Amino acid sequence: xxxxxxxxxxxRAIQISNTNKKNLLQSSTRLYxxxxxxxxxxxxxxxxxxxxxxxxxxxxxxxxxNAHGExxxxxxxxxxxxxxxxxxxxxxxxxxxxxxxHFDPLAVQQCTLLSIKTGGCSEDCKYCxxxxxxxxxxxxxxxxxxxxxxxxxxxxxxxxxxxxxMGAAWRDLAGRKSNFKKIVGFxxxxxxxxMEVCCTLGMLNDEQAGQLKDAGLTAYNxxxxxxxxxxxxxxxxxxxxxxxxTISKVREAGISVCSGGIIGLGETxxxxxxxxxxxxxxxxxxxxVPVNALLAVEGTPLEKQEPVKVWDMVRMIATARIVMPKxxxxxxxxxxxxxxxxxxxCFMAGANSIFTGDKLLTTPNNKFNADQxxxxxxx
Amino acid sequence: xxxxxxxxxxxRAIQISNTKKNLLQSSTRLYxxxxxxxxxxxxxxxxxxxxxxxxxxxxxxxxxNAHGExxxxxxxxxxxxxxxxxxxxxxxxxxxxxxxHFDPLAVQQCTLLSIKTGGCSEDCKYCxxxxxxxxxxxxxxxxxxxxxxxxxxxxxxxxxxxxxMGAAWRDLAGRKSNFKKIVGFxxxxxxxxMEVCCTLGMLNDEQAGQLKNAGLTAYNxxxxxxxxxxxxxxxxxxxxxxxxTISKVREAGISVCSGGIIGLGETxxxxxxxxxxxxxxxxxxxxVPVNALLAVEGTPLEKQEPVKVWDMVRMIATARIVMPKxxxxxxxxxxxxxxxxxxxCFMAGANSIFTGDKLLTTPNNKFNADQxxxxxxxLVPKAASFKxxxxxxxxxxxxxxxxxxxxxxA
Numbered sequence: 001x002x003x004x005x006x007x008x009x010x011x012r013a014i015q016i017s018n019t020n021k022k023n024l025l026q027s028s029t030r031l032y033x034x035x036x037x038x039x040x041x042x043x044x045x046x047x048x049x050x051x052x053x054x055x056x057x058x059x060x061x062x063x064x065x066n067a068h069g070e071x072x073x074x075x076x077x078x079x080x081x082x083x084x085x086x087x088x089x090x091x092x093x094x095x096x097x098x099x100x101x102h103f104d105p106l107a108v109q110q111c112t113l114l115s116i117k118t119g120g121c122s123e124d125c126k127y128c129x130x131x132x133x134x135x136x137x138x139x140x141x142x143x144x145x146x147x148x149x150x151x152x153x154x155x156x157x158x159x160x161x162x163x164x165x166m167g168a169a170w171r172d173l174a175g176r177k178s179n180f181k182k183i184v185g186f187x188x189x190x191x192x193x194x195m196e197v198c199c200t201l202g203m204l205n206d207e208q209a210g211q212l213k214d215a216g217l218t219a220y221n222x223x224x225x226x227x228x229x230x231x232x233x234x235x236x237x238x239x240x241x242x243x244x245x246t247i248s249k250v251r252e253a254g255i256s257v258c259s260g261g262i263i264g265l266g267e268t269x270x271x272x273x274x275x276x277x278x279x280x281x282x283x284x285x286x287x288x289v290p291v292n293a294l295l296a297v298e299g300t301p302l303e304k305q306e307p308v309k310v311w312d313m314v315r316m317i318a319t320a321r322i323v324m325p326k327x328x329x330x331x332x333x334x335x336x337x338x339x340x341x342x343x344x345x346c347f348m349a350g351a352n353s354i355f356t357g358d359k360l361l362t363t364p365n366n367k368f369n370a371d372q373x374x375x376x377x378x379x
Numbered sequence: 380x381x382x383x384x385x386x387x388x389x390x391r392a393i394q395i396s397n398t399k400k401n402l403l404q405s406s407t408r409l410y411x412x413x414x415x416x417x418x419x420x421x422x423x424x425x426x427x428x429x430x431x432x433x434x435x436x437x438x439x440x441x442x443x444n445a446h447g448e449x450x451x452x453x454x455x456x457x458x459x460x461x462x463x464x465x466x467x468x469x470x471x472x473x474x475x476x477x478x479x480h481f482d483p484l485a486v487q488q489c490t491l492l493s494i495k496t497g498g499c500s501e502d503c504k505y506c507x508x509x510x511x512x513x514x515x516x517x518x519x520x521x522x523x524x525x526x527x528x529x530x531x532x533x534x535x536x537x538x539x540x541x542x543x544m545g546a547a548w549r550d551l552a553g554r555k556s557n558f559k560k561i562v563g564f565x566x567x568x569x570x571x572x573m574e575v576c577c578t579l580g581m582l583n584d585e586q587a588g589q590l591k592n593a594g595l596t597a598y599n600x601x602x603x604x605x606x607x608x609x610x611x612x613x614x615x616x617x618x619x620x621x622x623x624t625i626s627k628v629r630e631a632g633i634s635v636c637s638g639g640i641i642g643l644g645e646t647x648x649x650x651x652x653x654x655x656x657x658x659x660x661x662x663x664x665x666x667v668p669v670n671a672l673l674a675v676e677g678t679p680l681e682k683q684e685p686v687k688v689w690d691m692v693r694m695i696a697t698a699r700i701v702m703p704k705x706x707x708x709x710x711x712x713x714x715x716x717x718x719x720x721x722x723x724c725f726m727a728g729a730n731s732i733f734t735g736d737k738l739l740t741t742p743n744n745k746f747n748a749d750q751x752x753x754x755x756x757x758l759v760p761k762a763a764s765f766k767x768x769x770x771x772x773x774x775x776x777x778x779x780x781x782x783x784x785x786x787x788x789a
Contacts, residue, residue, distance in 0.1 A: 056482035087484055087757020096471050104434035310719055341688055341719045379465020
């Protein structure tokens with residue numbers, strides 16, 4: 001064959017290849033823009049955008065560099081630390097970017113939390129007014145009865161909540177066979193209401209985990225609270241490894257893991273990064289990570305802690321979002337202290353779950369109507 | 380040629396084509412050499428949009444229009460749809476468009492000096508400088524050269540890159556000597572390597588020319604609000620007179636700074652209307668100041684409800700999306716907003732502020748508080764730029780029509 005023909009064939013082949021790709025892309029573009037008015041999407045992808053940023057003479061932030069949205073389980077502490085310390089505006093933007101890769105950007109999960117057994121806890125967690133070690137306004141109570149619990153669940157569902165969480169102030173379930181049996185019953189009933197069910201009941205063994213799984217439990221919460229290094233300053237009656245062990249058992253039983261922590265306990269940035277490192281290097285990322293801002297309660301050793309600033313929440317949330325792209329990031333305790341604009345920043349950074357309802361375990365939550373208003377305002 | 384060979388040739392051709400893709404990937408590796416090995420999000424907007432639709436959600440107008448390209452033919456309905464997109468969408472897509480053209484962490488710092496205060500013959504209802512209203516603002520003569528240049532030097536020392544001088548006048552008729560002084564100010568301040576801006580009321584061609592020759596960077600002449608609502612706010616000057624002055628500024632080759640005020644009692648439609656007028660001019664303004672009314676006692680608008688941050692976000696994000704290369708300036712009223720609220724404004728696409736304790740007649744955020752905010756948010760000051768701004772030098776619309784004049788934008 002003549003040289004010219006070969007070239008023309010190659011050219012033709014390239015044309016076909018390009019046309020196919022382009023047409024495919026265009027026709028699929030046409031398909032999914034049929035719903036809206038003819039639109040042009042910003043086709044500058046992240047790499048070009050990054051290139052532009054470098055054209056401004058600015059090195060890419062760690063947040064930008066790591067905002068690929070893919071699941072990694074091998075994060076190094078230094079990487080997470082670099083992300084955490086990126087400029088706030090970068091964390092906000094790239095947190096939002098990663099969030100939008102996996103989630104409907106306007107959807108925020110609404111959960112309701114009920115304390116089914118309050119106070120009189122044998123552990124000594126320094127932030128918690130339920131500990132019997134501290135003299136606080138919280139009085140020890142027996143577990144709620146079935147009627148109360150199921151009513152609360154029904155009310156939560158009616159109010160639009162899609163996950164019902166039950167918390168009991170216990171170290172573990174040893175010697176609580178009948179209470180546990182009741183709880184397994186709660187789980188079955190609430191699951192039958194077509195709601196996600198979650199529990200936080202202290203440490204678990206394999207058998208208990210299995211029973212909860214069989215009853216239909218969606219998720220089990222067991223927070224790490226903080227970094228391994230800072231942990232002993234906060235709790236002495238239970239070890240970090242015991243917590244990791246319970247989380248393992250939950251995971252192995254096939255229950256979704258909900259595990260996060262509290263900021264504002266007096267920890268350093270390094271501790272916050274350390275906690276995120278532990279969470280993001282587990283065999284699987286937790287299904288959800290609650291981020292609590294300490295509400296200092298009178299009577300607890302941490303009663304004099306400075307309130308958490310919104311910028312610390314933003315750093316925590318955005319970093320969690322970037323290193324665990326498919327995990328629900330939940331604004332939990334302490335949200336009540338933040339204004340609507342501050343909460344908007346948290347949602348921007350990648351938070352996509354909140355507790356609704358007037359109370360959490362022992363601390364107040366945002367008023368239900370105020371939350372509905374906020375959803376309306378922010379869209 | 381046998382069929383097999385044809386196929387192998389095609390395959391080879393496709394391989395060659397794919398190699399181009401590899402080149403792209405390796406260039407990715409090249410420019411990430413500066414940072415730790417990184418993978419960029421390669422999902423482009425169209426895929427992201429596809430995902431959103433996979434959630435069963437129609438794309439917001441903000442999303443649909445966040446392409447970052449200059450358009451001069453916006454329809455009011457399009458801008459209205461963008462304006463009414465969900466807040467979270469406006470924040471995100473405002474940020475997207477912003478990052479297409481601007482360093483995302485750079486915020487321009489300008490300083491505003493009132494060089495002639497009070498005693499104004501116009502009747503703008505928001506303004507305590509009008510002689511029609513009895514307010515705490517007393518009429519004063521123009522500041523002298525020493526005061527003005529001192530203020531400029533102080534502004535520069537404080538990190539400001541643009542110095543703006545405002546005089547409460549309808550126009551410069553019969554103010555020849557004052558105007559001469561101002562032209563002198565412009566020369567001097569330009570020589571300090573700062574951008575210079577004036578707002579002196581209506582201009583004629585000759586005055587515009589003189590200012591241009593003196594080195595004026597930009598001239599401000601706000602539209603204030605929509606054409607429809609405008610008569611409720613000012614009766615002594617018409618909307619067309621304002622548009623005319625803006626034209627003269629543009630024709631003289633001076634950057635146009637024009638924006639408005641929200642919270643005057645206007646509707647969303649009026650806000651959209653103003654953005655429509657600005658974004659369909661022959662060229663987008665170089666900057667658009669967005670003021671939140673600070674209701675001043677003695678003015679007819681003294682009882683207006685303060686502007687909510689969400690209205691600012693809608694205004695800023697919409698302005699950013701429809702005028703992607705324009706500086707969006709948080710102007711009067713910023714003092715009322717908290718740091719988180721300002722962060723939302725920057726997210727939405729605002730990239731310029733006034734620094735210094737005072738604006739024309741209203742207080743501004745404390746200088747130290749602003750430095751603190753920059754530090755908290757990771758913002759950096761934007762450098763002064765003396766080449767003609769993008770909005771003016773870019774083709775003014777697809778057909779390369781300017782204002783009908785044959786001149787260079789230089």
